[in-house]
Amino acid sequence: METALKESKCITTEEFLINMGPQHPSTHGVLYLELKLDGEVALGCTVHLGYLHRGMEKIAESRTLTQFIPFTDRLDYIASMNNNLAFVLAAEKLLGLEVNARAKYIRVVIAELNRIASHLLGIGCFAQDLGAFATPLFYCFRDREKIVDIFNELCGNRLTYNYMRIGGVQFDFTKEIEIKIKEFIKYMSNKVNDYEWLLSGNVIFLARTKNVGVLLKEVAINYGVTGPNLRASGVKWDLRKDEPYSGYENFQFDIPTGINGDSWDRYKVKLEEIKESLKIIEQAIGALPEGDPTVKAGRQHKLPVGEAYMRSENPRGELGFYIAGDGSFNPYRLKIRPPSFSNLSVIAELVKGCKIADVVCILGSLDIVMGEIDR
């Protein structure tokens, strides 16, 4: 139809620009895309960032390491626990601290629970972006709520937890929390099948996501894409397996990968990862070592002269912290390497030749959080 119109030369067409965002429900924060369109087809896009720039790296230079932990909550606010973990791991690497076995296992349980919560939100919002109004999102929020409840009981917060400490964690697991987590594993194992039934088998969902926004393996690596987005393109790369930290080498789990690297694969990898995370939690909570994971040492740490870089596998990819110390209590320089930053940078490549509705689909499948991109 479109080509027929063009060929008939009755209608003159020209390229035009359209602004998507900064206030747009599918941009997952405040992202401004300047789309270049020919009719309904996107020819390219320019990304404008920085609406959530809070200067966290500058703030870090006037805070102690412990004071900076709450700031990491506000990076990727969907997965605060994982941010906490990445930061304390980097700090411990620079300070040369060892953590006891119980604290390591508790951190793994908490990080994996938060990964499930994050992926549930990612899947729910993705379906919402595709026009599956409210139903999948409510299912996802119902299950995410159970995790948030556990965290609330554990540390008193529902979104920004500030739970991990340099050298351990803030509170130990109580018996009630252990029971709650075990109940959640049972509950969630059944519910994952609901999502398969609700979304994976849905004809409209398949038609909207299959072969949309295909990200090739080489392109993904070249752009520095990490996390589920990289694995969806068929790269078996997961820091929990390839550069194990915090005791991940003790657990048995698989790394789900996709084949085509399209939006469908990115969704499917997230769903499979929920199942793997449940496996890890089950093993970790079943073999929780004895000991005291809370930190008795002081909160002030004098940073040695030197630099340390530590990255860990966040739900959205590899979050890294580069800390440079100069012998004082505050970091001389702290660089945050957020996963979504690189994951978003590939969008200009993906939207070329897509329909404008598919741009929303691609953005949803990349599952970005602007809080960590703008910092």
Place this chain on the structure above:
Amino acid sequence: MQSVNFFEVIRAKFPEALQEESTQAIIIPKEKLLTLARFLKTHEPEFDSLHCLTAIDRKERIEVVYIFCSLKAKASLTLKVYLNINDLKVESLAGIWKAADWFEREVYDLFGVTFLNHPNLKRILNPDDWQGYPLRKDFTHPNIVKKP
């Protein structure tokens, strides 16, 4: 993080490369950066991903830090380029790793390092009309309130 092993390999090809004592990072003169980058991309173990790019302001100089990763060999390498504060120019790596595009824009935005031959060197996090480079140690702004 095993940058020690690669140092000898790089040293054989680039005799001007040095190793930083405290961090084990490899330091390369900025004139050699582009050739070394091409070497790292193509030579074993093929650093196919530019994982992170940042900078540190050391007052008299700015250190640009590159962290490369090889997914195949599960290896990573930290590379540094020292830039004199009066001559903040270095070749862009955006032609080799696309990831460098946004990373370099960020360093340009926050530190004022100019990347030569960059496809689109504009501010990324701050507004286009922003004055100064916020992550420099001497950055001042009228709205900044000193802590008591």
